[in-house]
Amino acid sequence: MLNKCLGVLTAILLLLPLTGCWDRHELNDRLFEFGSGVDRLKDGEIMLTGQFLIPTNSKEGGGGAEKSYLIETGVGKTVSDCLFDMQLKLSRRITRTHRHNIYFGEKMAIAGISDLMDSVTRDPDSRLKSDMWVVKGGTALEFMEISYPLEKLPVIALSKLRNIIGKKTGNSLLELLIEEHVEGSGLTLPAVEILYDPKQRKKTIHVYGRAVLNRKQQLAGYYDSMESAYRLWVTGQTNRVPVTVPLPDGRGTFSVDVRQTKCKVRTKFERDRVEIEVDMKGGAVVLESIPAIDLRNINQLNKFEAELNRHVETAILNVIKKAQQQFKVDVFQFGKAFSRQHPSEWTDLDSGWEQAFSDAKITVNSHVKIRRIGLQGPPPNKP
Amino acid sequence: MKLTKYQLFWLLFTMESGMTLLIAIGPVFKEANQGAPMAVLLAGGLSVLMTLIAAKLSLLYPNDTFIEYVPKIVGKWLGYMIIMAYLILWIGVAGIVLRQYADFVQMTLFMRTPVWVIVLFMLFVIIYAVHGGIHIIGRCSEVIGPIIVINLVLFRLLTIKDLRPERLLPLLPAGGLIPVLKGSLPGASFLGESVMIVMLIAFLAEKKRAVSSGLWSVGIAAIVLLNVTLDVLMILDNTVPAKLQYPVYAVSQYISVMEFIQNLDILLVVGTCFSVFIKICLYMFMASYGTARLFHMQKWRNMLWITGLSVLAVALYPGNVDVTQVNFPHFWKNVVLPIFLFGIPLLLWVIGIARKYLKQTDAKAP
Numbered sequence: 019m020l021n022k023c024l025g026v027l028t029a030i031l032l033l034l035p036l037t038g039c040w041d042r043h044e045l046n047d048r049l050f051e052f053g054s055g056v057d058r059l060k061d062g063e064i065m066l067t068g069q070f071l072i073p074t075n076s077k078e079g080g081g082g083a084e085k086s087y088l089i090e091t092g093v094g095k096t097v098s099d100c101l102f103d104m105q106l107k108l109s110r111r112i113t114r115t116h117r118h119n120i121y122f123g124e125k126m127a128i129a130g131i132s133d134l135m136d137s138v139t140r141d142p143d144s145r146l147k148s149d150m151w152v153v154k155g156g157t158a159l160e161f162m163e164i165s166y167p168l169e170k171l172p173v174i175a176l177s178k179l180r181n182i183i184g185k186k187t188g189n190s191l192l193e194l195l196i197e198e199h200v201e202g203s204g205l206t207l208p209a210v211e212i213l214y215d216p217k218q219r220k221k222t223i224h225v226y227g228r229a230v231l232n233r234k235q236q237l238a239g240y241y242d243s244m245e246s247a248y249r250l251w252v253t254g255q256t257n258r259v260p261v262t263v264p265l266p267d268g269r270g271t272f273s274v275d276v277r278q279t280k281c282k283v284r285t286k287f288e289r290d291r292v293e294i295e296v297d298m299k300g301g302a303v304v305l306e307s308i309p310a311i312d313l314r315n316i317n318q319l320n321k322f323e324a325e326l327n328r329h330v331e332t333a334i335l336n337v338i339k340k341a342q343q344q345f346k347v348d349v350f351q352f353g354k355a356f357s358r359q360h361p362s363e364w365t366d367l368d369s370g371w372e373q374a375f376s377d378a379k380i381t382v383n384s385h386v387k388i389r390r391i392g393l394q395g396p397p398p399n400k401p
Numbered sequence: 402m403k404l405t406k407y408q409l410f411w412l413l414f415t416m417e418s419g420m421t422l423l424i425a426i427g428p429v430f431k432e433a434n435q436g437a438p439m440a441v442l443l444a445g446g447l448s449v450l451m452t453l454i455a456a457k458l459s460l461l462y463p464n465d466t467f468i469e470y471v472p473k474i475v476g477k478w479l480g481y482m483i484i485m486a487y488l489i490l491w492i493g494v495a496g497i498v499l500r501q502y503a504d505f506v507q508m509t510l511f512m513r514t515p516v517w518v519i520v521l522f523m524l525f526v527i528i529y530a531v532h533g534g535i536h537i538i539g540r541c542s543e544v545i546g547p548i549i550v551i552n553l554v555l556f557r558l559l560t561i562k563d564l565r566p567e568r569l570l571p572l573l574p575a576g577g578l579i580p581v582l583k584g585s586l587p588g589a590s591f592l593g594e595s596v597m598i599v600m601l602i603a604f605l606a607e608k609k610r611a612v613s614s615g616l617w618s619v620g621i622a623a624i625v626l627l628n629v630t631l632d633v634l635m636i637l638d639n640t641v642p643a644k645l646q647y648p649v650y651a652v653s654q655y656i657s658v659m660e661f662i663q664n665l666d667i668l669l670v671v672g673t674c675f676s677v678f679i680k681i682c683l684y685m686f687m688a689s690y691g692t693a694r695l696f697h698m699q700k701w702r703n704m705l706w707i708t709g710l711s712v713l714a715v716a717l718y719p720g721n722v723d724v725t726q727v728n729f730p731h732f733w734k735n736v737v738l739p740i741f742l743f744g745i746p747l748l749l750w751v752i753g754i755a756r757k758y759l760k761q762t763d764a765k766a767p
Contacts, residue, residue: 146652147663189655196640196641199640358567365576
């Protein structure tokens, strides 16, 4: 009898912890941060900008006249300092589990971002999936203040944009962490800029390309959008590259979309010099041709194909040369490929990879095939 | 109290797969770097060997537990000393694992809940289960084990699109075999816990199946560990995992399929809780039952309260995570693995066989 009573009593008592009230996270007390920005102030302090979803407006569906987001800033010496400062202005607890994007102002990127990463990788709420961006020629705050009509939260726009233009996954945080451990490997972050359109009298966002950081995680320069697309082709992280090819003798240009992009990197080590051979492959779809040519003619098609491959070869060679001469860091994961193909030479070379890459002999071979020509043979609108 | 062969299999598998995945992978990468998969493979082989020795040792006295046959093999006093050391070890590891679990769960879910609350409630559930006896724990594991397998399969499928297979190569790093060997030790020290089979075989209904059940469970746990290591390597590359507290947790947060299957870390947390539950249950049972047998007590369940309190004390003792996640695994790897998981069972087995052959001495033994 006593046992039964005790049992019932315990059962009732055990109901209490079931509610889990100790660590309740009421949705009403939360503020979800979807993007954050970091800027460097003059005196070496940093300013953290957060873009938050305003809870009540978010239910009404996107694109309304009312702003569905809130921007708040915090100033301090470290990121947590800034967060605390920011929290002093907000009535709800900042929740960072849903943060997709982190933006760095250009000044911040020039000063170096290595000290900012600690809070990102240490915080259990922070995800490795974050995408980091550099705002070219501007500050993160300026960028985040631009309203974007298509998305409820402007910071989300870039994640989607990036997917559409062909990058497989937006994960520049993880890429940065991995590249940092490969000696001589350059870190890159996607770059975005703010464009002012004087005719429409509005500012808009524009993906510029890729920011290249040196080994100290300071900004070394930029690749524009086309150069970045070629770089992604070489590193195998994109599924489409749009290419516009000028024909020789001023006969006009034609545009193709290269899909199923593949790239094979072969490295050699001969006479103290690294040789890198890059083989590009893909299937192209003709999108547009200015010269009125019937591509149903196999000879013409072969000519186009040869022109396309020649163009791709020089373009990619230029992109790689830019890294060799201007940035002096390897942003193509060639070091990794070399370490895989020649493990013993890699250990000898290791810390010298930056120099070895800058001096390396690069050969690019392109074997892109034109697979489709669209709905027409010769242009129907021209005689 | 009887165990079926399936229960033995699920017990060992469930116990091995939780904390091992969470904590062991980091140290493996730290030592072996690119050679982590090789190291895990080696660790799997080592632990299968250790389990085989432990099983063979137990089958010399199929109806006795470790507590009962050790004195028969090496004599009363030495046997008691060995058993005491094992009992203390079991209580210690149960406490530390409980704390590791509590630290992890506190970090991921219950920021503001004090550690002692998490520890205490888990301990209540564990004592309740152990109070029922080993067959109850066995039945629990038959339910929990498949859930963990489902979780693993789910992770397997959802990470496929983020894998970069080229990161697997080269299989053997430039540093050679030594880092791989070193890296296999953290893995083996976790997988080798299956040596606890020495306490379980006595309860097994079909003794003939002991070896196969034990080896299969360890082998499959090793394959699971290998699978997750490959995942981590292909997503995080070979240097980042060594720098993270919980590499697998990072991978689980990384999963994002079609933008709406995200934040799957909760599955991992739940899986870990389940696995830890079984693991601590087993250690608690072994410690309580063992102590009771050692002191010839009739009711082993009375011992449960004392071991429960000791485990609670051990769990609350560490001041920070370094004690439980760095110092203790270090001790476990350098002292427990060579001596308690490998050395002593092997010696006992050899001596036991010798005794079986020399029947005269066998007859005189107490």
